[in-house]
Amino acid sequence: MSGWLSRAKGAFGGREAEISPEPIEIACPCGRKVEATRRRDFQRVLCKNCGEPFFLLPLDVYPRPVMKVRKVKPPKHDLKKTKSAAGTKSSPAQPDAQTATAPTRPSIDLRKDLSVVGGRVRRQFTPLRLMVLSLLAVIGLTGWWQWTRAARSGAELEFKTVTEAGLAAIQKMDFVEAAQQYARAAHAADLLQRHDVPAEQARQSFRQLTAINSLMNRSLVELLEAAKDRRKKGEVAAVESEFASLHAGRWVVLHSEVTPASDSSDPATASLWEQRVQIEGEVLVLTGSLSIFAKVLAPRPPLVAPDGIAAANGNEVPDAQPQLALNDLGQREVLFAAQVESLKWNATQSVWVLTLKSSSGCLWTDYDLLLATGFLPDELRNEQQLRTLLLEQSRWIGAAE
Numbered sequence: 001m002s003g004w005l006s007r008a009k010g011a012f013g014g015r016e017a018e019i020s021p022e023p024i025e026i027a028c029p030c031g032r033k034v035e036a037t038r039r040r041d042f043q044r045v046l047c048k049n050c051g052e053p054f055f056l057l058p059l060d061v062y063p064r065p066v067m068k069v070r071k072v073k074p075p076k077h078d079l080k081k082t083k084s085a086a087g088t089k090s091s092p093a094q095p096d097a098q099t100a101t102a103p104t105r106p107s108i109d110l111r112k113d114l115s116v117v118g119g120r121v122r123r124q125f126t127p128l129r130l131m132v133l134s135l136l137a138v139i140g141l142t143g144w145w146q147w148t149r150a151a152r153s154g155a156e157l158e159f160k161t162v163t164e165a166g167l168a169a170i171q172k173m174d175f176v177e178a179a180q181q182y183a184r185a186a187h188a189a190d191l192l193q194r195h196d197v198p199a200e201q202a203r204q205s206f207r208q209l210t211a212i213n214s215l216m217n218r219s220l221v222e223l224l225e226a227a228k229d230r231r232k233k234g235e236v237a238a239v240e241s242e243f244a245s246l247h248a249g250r251w252v253v254l255h256s257e258v259t260p261a262s263d264s265s266d267p268a269t270a271s272l273w274e275q276r277v278q279i280e281g282e283v284l285v286l287t288g289s290l291s292i293f294a295k296v297l298a299p300r301p302p303l304v305a306p307d308g309i310a311a312a313n314g315n316e317v318p319d320a321q322p323q324l325a326l327n328d329l330g331q332r333e334v335l336f337a338a339q340v341e342s343l344k345w346n347a348t349q350s351v352w353v354l355t356l357k358s359s360s361g362c363l364w365t366d367y368d369l370l371l372a373t374g375f376l377p378d379e380l381r382n383e384q385q386l387r388t389l390l391l392e393q394s395r396w397i398g399a400a401e
Contacts (some may be wrong), residue, residue: 022059028052030119031112050119051126152192159188163202170209175372179209200399207362208369211251211337215373220252220354221279227343227352228282236345243343249357251339253364253373254286255381257331260298276351285346288338288356292363295396296332299323324389333389335364335375365394 022038030050036043038059045054166181182205189199216223227239256275271294274287300323326332339360344353364370367387377383394400 024056026054028054028119029115030123031116050123052119052122155188155191159185159192159194159199159202162188163198166202166205170205170369173372175209175212179206179213182206182209195398197399197401200397204362204365204394204397204399205369208337208364208366211253211362212369212372214249214251214339216247216250216252216340218247220277220284223247223343224277224279224282224284224352227345228280231345240342240344247340248342249339251337251360252356253335253337253370253375255333255335255375256286257327257329258293258296258334259330260296260326260332261294273356283351285349285351285353286356287353288361289358290336290338290356290361291358292336292361292397293334295363296334297396298332299325323392324385335370335386335389335393337362337364337373363393363397365390365397365399 024036024038026034026036026045028034028047028050029052030047032047032049034045034047034054036045036054036056038056041058043056043058045056046052047054162181162184166178166185169175169178169181182202185202186206189202192199218226223243230236230239254275256273258273271289271291273290273293274285277284277286324333339357341355341357344355345351346353367383367390370386370390377386381389391400
């Protein structure tokens with residue numbers, strides 16, 4: 001502390017005191033040491049490894065105290081032991097059970113490890129990199145939004161264009177071209193996530209045109225007669241193999257009865273369907289599990305006018321449409337198309353089993369396309385009854401205007 005008074009007087013008197021540089025070391029959280037030298041003014045020091053900032057105070061005008069170092073004399077008994085050990089002959093070291101200590105496990109400084117990991121993370125995610133990533137994210141989201149907007153605008157225009165082109169192809173009886181146009185219309189409707197009536201009509205037209213272009217080239221009657229003759233010759237395996245190679249995957253249009261689905265019925269149970277047909281002594285069982293049958297609904301109750309009198313009794317209610325009633329077994333008529341999957345001979349029941357593909361199936365809704373399949377009105381179902389049935393089925397799938 002010698003000379004501190006003179007230095008203080010010089011500092012207060014306006015005369016600068018002689019100050020020697022003062023180097024220091026600062027421990028950074030990343031594990032490195034930051035070396036710096038104190039100056040007359042405040043300063044900000046950065047870690048060269050991780051960029052961590054540190055604030056340094058200026059030099060103190062007062063001198064640092066000088067610590068006196070005094071020598072410590074060893075105890076007398078230690079000196080005696082040292083002299084006696086020097087005068088005796090050296091012998092191999094013997095372990096002392098009292099002084100022996102068990103090895104200790106190295107301590108783990110979790111705070112230091114966390115600081116090292118934090119420093120590495122900060123080095124990876126620097127402010128500049130975060131800014132670049134943010135800009136890239138904004139640019140990407142903007143580009144995606146622009147692309148989606150352009151795609152939706154193009155899909156709207158394409159839906160209208162290809163629908164008109166498909167309708168024109170149907171009028172020309174070019175069902176292959178019509179199917180291609182309605183396939184594009186259905187894709188545009190899916191892209192737009194549309195489920196309104198025009199979109200459902202486009203999807204339905206595509207399904208019906210696909211069935212028309214891939215109908216079986218033989219009727220079920222012809223198929224069953226040929227299978228009967230070959231079964232009698234013991235060629236059941238040949239019939240099954242030939243059906244799998246020539247007819248599997250093709251479509252067939254059927255007229256049948258199914259039980260309407262109710263709110264409490266299981267959709268899987270409502271989709272089960274089976275019909276037994278006998279042709280010239282040979283029995284054919286048609287079976288399938290088509291999800292489209294879950295949309296078959298029971299007849300609606302009669303519309304009632306506000307005064308409580310039924311519309312059929314004189315008070316006409318707008319939007320009243322004719323409906324077909326249930327049969328004696330509580331079933332409804334349906335006209336549908338589905339893909340055939342396999343034809344197998346059941347030796348236990350002595351029947352042929354024709355299985356429909358479960359992933360296919362669509363309720364028919366268009367009368368003109370129904371005529372194109374060869375399904376014509378007869379004495380059981382005239383044109384008006386068929387149109388009423390098709391109109392009901394279009395309501396079930398949401399394709400009725």
